[in-house]
Amino acid sequence: MDQDLGTGIPSEPTERAAPLLEIRDLKVEFPSRRGTVVAAEGVGLSLEAGEILGVVGESGAGKSTLAYAVMGLIEPPGRMAAGEIRLGGERIDTLPPEAMRRVRGKRIGMVFQDPLTSLDSLMTVEEQLVETMLTHLPISDREAKGRAVELLEQVGIPDAATRVKNYPHQFSGGMRQRVVIALAICCEPEVLLADEPTTALDVSIQAQILALLKRLVRERGMGMLIITHDMGVIYEITDRVAVMYRSRLVEIGPSDKVLNRPDHPYTRSLIAAVPPPDRRIDRFPLVEYIESAGTTTRKLDLASHWLGKARDFGAGDGPLLRLEHLTMRFLTRPSLLPSRRRWMTAVDDVSFEIRSGEVFGLVGESGSGKSTIARIITGLYRPEAGRVIFAGEDMTAMSSRKEINRLRRQMQMIFQDPYSSLNPRMKVGDIVAEPIRFHRLAESETEVRRIVADLLEHVGLGSRAALRYPHEFSGGQRQRISIARALATRPRFLVCDEPTSALDVSIQAQILNLLKDLQEELGLTMLFISHDLPVIRQMCDRVGVMQRGKLVELAETEALFEAPQHDYTRHLLALMPRMRAA
Amino acid sequence: MLLYIIRRLVQSVLVMLTVALIAFTLFQFVGDPINNMVDQDTTLAERERIRKELGLDDPVIVQFWRFVENAARGEFGVSYRLKKPVAELIAERFPATLELSIISAILALGIGIPMGVYTALNRERWTAKLFMTLSLIGVSLPTFLIGIFLILIFGVQLRWLPTFGRGEVVDLGWWTTGLLTASGLKSLIMPSITLAVFQMTLIVRLVRAEMLEVLRTDYIRFARARGLKDRAIHFGHALKNTLVPVITIIGLQVGAIIAFAIITESVFQWPGMGLLFVQAISEVDIPVMAAYLMLIAFVFVVINLVVDILYVVIDPRLRTES
Numbered sequence: 001m002d003q004d005l006g007t008g009i010p011s012e013p014t015e016r017a018a019p020l021l022e023i024r025d026l027k028v029e030f031p032s033r034r035g036t037v038v039a040a041e042g043v044g045l046s047l048e049a050g051e052i053l054g055v056v057g058e059s060g061a062g063k064s065t066l067a068y069a070v071m072g073l074i075e076p077p078g079r080m081a082a083g084e085i086r087l088g089g090e091r092i093d094t095l096p097p098e099a100m101r102r103v104r105g106k107r108i109g110m111v112f113q114d115p116l117t118s119l120d121s122l123m124t125v126e127e128q129l130v131e132t133m134l135t136h137l138p139i140s141d142r143e144a145k146g147r148a149v150e151l152l153e154q155v156g157i158p159d160a161a162t163r164v165k166n167y168p169h170q171f172s173g174g175m176r177q178r179v180v181i182a183l184a185i186c187c188e189p190e191v192l193l194a195d196e197p198t199t200a201l202d203v204s205i206q207a208q209i210l211a212l213l214k215r216l217v218r219e220r221g222m223g224m225l226i227i228t229h230d231m232g233v234i235y236e237i238t239d240r241v242a243v244m245y246r247s248r249l250v251e252i253g254p255s256d257k258v259l260n261r262p263d264h265p266y267t268r269s270l271i272a273a274v275p276p277p278d279r280r281i282d283r284f285p286l287v288e289y290i291e292s293a294g295t296t297t298r299k300l301d302l303a304s305h306w307l308g309k310a311r312d313f314g315a316g317d318g319p320l321l322r323l324e325h326l327t328m329r330f331l332t333r334p335s336l337l338p339s340r341r342r343w344m345t346a347v348d349d350v351s352f353e354i355r356s357g358e359v360f361g362l363v364g365e366s367g368s369g370k371s372t373i374a375r376i377i378t379g380l381y382r383p384e385a386g387r388v389i390f391a392g393e394d395m396t397a398m399s400s401r402k403e404i405n406r407l408r409r410q411m412q413m414i415f416q417d418p419y420s421s422l423n424p425r426m427k428v429g430d431i432v433a434e435p436i437r438f439h440r441l442a443e444s445e446t447e448v449r450r451i452v453a454d455l456l457e458h459v460g461l462g463s464r465a466a467l468r469y470p471h472e473f474s475g476g477q478r479q480r481i482s483i484a485r486a487l488a489t490r491p492r493f494l495v496c497d498e499p500t501s502a503l504d505v506s507i508q509a510q511i512l513n514l515l516k517d518l519q520e521e522l523g524l525t526m527l528f529i530s531h532d533l534p535v536i537r538q539m540c541d542r543v544g545v546m547q548r549g550k551l552v553e554l555a556e557t558e559a560l561f562e563a564p565q566h567d568y569t570r571h572l573l574a575l576m577p578r579m580r581a582a
Numbered sequence: 583m584l585l586y587i588i589r590r591l592v593q594s595v596l597v598m599l600t601v602a603l604i605a606f607t608l609f610q611f612v613g614d615p616i617n618n619m620v621d622q623d624t625t626l627a628e629r630e631r632i633r634k635e636l637g638l639d640d641p642v643i644v645q646f647w648r649f650v651e652n653a654a655r656g657e658f659g660v661s662y663r664l665k666k667p668v669a670e671l672i673a674e675r676f677p678a679t680l681e682l683s684i685i686s687a688i689l690a691l692g693i694g695i696p697m698g699v700y701t702a703l704n705r706e707r708w709t710a711k712l713f714m715t716l717s718l719i720g721v722s723l724p725t726f727l728i729g730i731f732l733i734l735i736f737g738v739q740l741r742w743l744p745t746f747g748r749g750e751v752v753d754l755g756w757w758t759t760g761l762l763t764a765s766g767l768k769s770l771i772m773p774s775i776t777l778a779v780f781q782m783t784l785i786v787r788l789v790r791a792e793m794l795e796v797l798r799t800d801y802i803r804f805a806r807a808r809g810l811k812d813r814a815i816h817f818g819h820a821l822k823n824t825l826v827p828v829i830t831i832i833g834l835q836v837g838a839i840i841a842f843a844i845i846t847e848s849v850f851q852w853p854g855m856g857l858l859f860v861q862a863i864s865e866v867d868i869p870v871m872a873a874y875l876m877l878i879a880f881v882f883v884v885i886n887l888v889v890d891i892l893y894v895v896i897d898p899r900l901r902t903e904s
Contacts, residue, residue: 071807105809112807117800120819121899131818132808167898183808
């Protein structure tokens with residue numbers, strides 16, 4: 001598998017004028033206590049003016065390292081061990097620090113992933129823009145202020161003249177990313193590096209930001225290097241694409257060709273793992289090229305195992321869960337006077353049923369109230385109005401902890417972020433055992449340990465994982481731990497809140513396959529929350545679409561995708577990147 | 583904004599009332615105040631008369647209210663030990679403590695913050711490592727030991743600085759200051775250093791840790807990617823963001839300097855409130871103890887209020903739209 005993949009790439013013709021940006025044979029290493037980690041090796045690519053080049057690959061493949069190497073911002077002790085970086089034919093990786101500083105921001109601009117954290121929250125947008133321009137451009141303070149307003153207008157911020165005086169926290173996520181872009185282009189750079197610029201944003205905002213970037217590149221004749229793990233983004237915006245795998249460049253070529261007729265097996269497996277938006281498949285294809293795809297661990301015979309026992313929860317027919325007129329508000333401005341308080345309605349009169357054994361999807365943009373509903377169902381929030389009826393019992397009317405715990409045992413939750421949802425100071429075995437011990441589901445400590453070992457085997461981690469701590473596992477493995485923990489109470493109902501949105505696409509495919517298998521084996525009922533429509537299509541039997549706290553449409557999955565009724569659903573479907581449409 | 587300040591003010595008043603209650607109970611439970619005032623051969627009738635005169639036979643609530651009223655006017659009765667009004671005693675001593683504390687606070691902040699920034703920015707340099715080691719010594723050595731060392735070296739061996747007292751002071755009528763005479767200034771050097779060392783080393787470590795945290799954030803990386811100069815990144819962006827959480831601790835530390843000057847004042851026989859308080863404890867001089875308690879609580883409350891307002895000034899996220 002470790003054959004030399006770099007040699008198959010045709011080198012760029014050298015007779016032409018020098019490309020705008022050229023990376024030659026780049027090698028970046030990070031010395032650490034356990035030996036040197038090579039983050040990029042033998043990477044060579046070039047970028048022309050007016051061109052958008054995508055760099056795609058999974059986390060840890062070395063994509064961001066590329067951008068940081070170009071900027072001369074590799075964090076010590078990491079260093080560029082070999083190679084050259086040329087900007088307009090001139091070598092920049094050997095420039096002294098002060099000269100390189102003048103290149104950053106002036107000739108190469110960079111956009112970061114998370115707009116919520118990339119701006120200094122103590123300075124107004126104007127101050128940050130003016131500061132950057134005055135550092136690089138020979139203009140006066142007044143001119144800079146004038147240009148700041150123009151820039152905000154160019155990146156599509158309405159009412160720029162007043163907004164420029166605002167602080168970052170007064171902008172929404174999408175607007176903040178526009179501000180970040182304005183900052184990156186304020187000194188008219190020749191090259192723009194965008195490191196996952198839309199990953200933290202909703203689909204509709206993502207489409208707007210991509211359109212904005214595309215327009216700016218075309219208008220200004222910049223060259224843009226866009227780094228992403230999202231094939232949809234590559235399809236939408238790039239002219240050419242470079243695929244990175246394990247610190248190496250495995251394939252580079254026109255986007256159309258790479259996406260439709262990939263040469264390298266890794267590229268093929270990567271594309272295969274993307275959930276198709278236009279049809280439903282049984283399982284996600286797993287190609288052996290994807291790391292740890294072969295889950296060869298022992299599967300349990302669930303019919304005879306503890307995990308499969310006591311699954312007769314009584315009355316099987318009728319809905320397992322019924323929500324009646326749920327309403328939940330959050331206080332956004334506290335005040336002594338009730339009349340001056342302001343509220344945000346997160347969930348507004350929502351009613352639906354989830355049938356026994358079905359996978360029910362909830363889809364919508366961030367802030368639409370999806371997660372709030374999940375938290376009300378699992379009892380983390382108390383609704384202001386409305387009822388939650390689980391297996392015929394009104395949970396909202398219950399007051400004793402004992403009663404609630406009895407029902408809670410039957411429902412478990414899997415959270416979005418595998419990094420913060422596991423206690424880092426507990427061993428994996430104890431994390432999984434905790435619910436068994438709490439609900440006293442096993443007779444003895446030996447039995448607890450045996451069950452935990454079996455569970456970890458079943459989710460594909462192996463029983464030896466029990467002795468390790470969460471930080472020793474990757475994101476996908478941690479999500480498997482979360483699943484094992486959720487299964488430990490032998491639940492009948494699973495709430496999955498964006499279970500794969502923090503994961504790479506190949507890992508996502510594995511986790512979704514695992515969830516599908518478990519759902520069938522154990523006859524689980526699932527509430528599956530996601531903003532990702534293709535994933536919803538693969539996973540769910542019925543789907544509810546949420547917008548600003550309201551449930552606007554509810555239909556069978558295929559019906560919803562083929563014949564959406566509500567305008568908002570149509571809008572969401574139109575934004576869905578259709579990779580294979582070409 | 584206004585609501586925020588009003589709410590903080592109401593909380594401050596509540597804190598002061600609670601402290602007043604504690605100070606007041608001192609009188610109630612630590613012996614009969616009449617016994618502390620009169621001779622042994624005073625008759626019972628005479629004692630009753632004094633009790634009535636002082637209002638000590640009123641219901642407890644009435645007495646407490648009277649105590650609060652008097653405290654608000656700065657009246658805490660007469661010292662049992664010195665037979666002088668407590669307010670007068672404190673007015674005599676307060677300038678000494680305040681001058682000492684302010685000089686110490688300036689030293690602690692003026693050296694602590696730049697040193698914290700320096701050690702954070704030059705983590706690998708040997709000077710930074712040396713500072714960190716020294717700061718560890720500063721944190722772990724008790725104050726009185728540092729004071730005694732200083733006295734031994736600069737007072738006894740080298741005879742450069744006076745070992746006790748304030749030196750000559752200038753009386754401005756409402757304030758006595760040692761800042762205007764050479765001997766007064768000389769007398770300030772050792773006590774203020776002694777008092778500042780602990781706070782200074784704490785601030786160094788705090789600022790360093792917070793600054794290192796901030797330097798790892800995305801907005802600092804973005805600032806570098808924009809090609810800003812190091813000076814602008816370190817002092818314009820990083821330091822400002824560092825100070826937001828650090829201010830709380832610094833505020834409390836400045837309060838602590840004033841409140842815990844006791845040890846330093848004892849070591850250097852500094853004629854401040856701390857010394858007065860220590861003497862009051864040994865003689866069960868309750869009015870002085872109560873007054874000291876109230877004054878220190880007041881200092882803390884004022885500092886906290888200032889910190890809360892500073893927060894809003896520095897951090898725009900706390901300024902809610904009106």
